[in-house]
Amino acid sequence: MTKLRSVVDLRDEAPARVGGAAFAQARQLRRGDTLRLLVSQEPSLMMQSLNLQLRGNLAWTIAVAECGWQVEVQHRAETPAQDLLDLLAREHKRLDQLMARxxxxxxxxxxxxLAPVYTEFAALLRRHISFENKELAPLCAAGEPRTPDAPTAIMLREHEEILRQLSVIEESIAADDRGEVSAFVAILSGTLAKHEHREENGLFPRWRQALSVLSPQARADLLVRAASGPEG
Structure with a gap:
């Protein structure tokens, strides 16, 4: 349950100072809290900048208010995913957190x-990859050339490599070879970071375009399947 932590009125603040003042408040936001900002200028760009500075941990809604605009800010983890790509990006973030642990x-x-953290990490990663392979790859590959350097083909190969590295880690864990486990986890960390970056910057825009032609119900169904994991 969220609670309104504070209301901060920045409508009389000098324009050059509004962003800094908003950042000072947003950085203190904790899970379960809501921050309400009152500003005189449309705040979309300011909020995007704040979110970038705070590592994508903010979620917000904007509404017209008396003499300006009102922004309700929460911790991103406290809000439902806005759409499919938001959910996939959140899963990337969760995978990064688990990898750090x-x-x-x-x-x-x-x-x-090690075991409980790895179990959660591997299950989420396999579910995430399975959904992208079964649901998004066919949707997007239809508009791409059937060549090895097509974006979807590259993604599928990278997924195969990530799954192979997972299997190697599991073999090392089973053999209780701590040195190998450490080395292979470090390798997977680098592989996964590069893959997520390429996916979010290269494939997400393509996926958004492909999803835009689907009906709202079809997009909602995809979001449900992504959250629960595809069957099979």
């Missing part, structure tokens, strides 16, 4: 904590 644990003294 994996790297910490695999190089630390406490091996007991």
């Amino acid at each position: 994996l790297l910490q644990r695999v190089n630390g003294p406490d091996r007991v904590e």
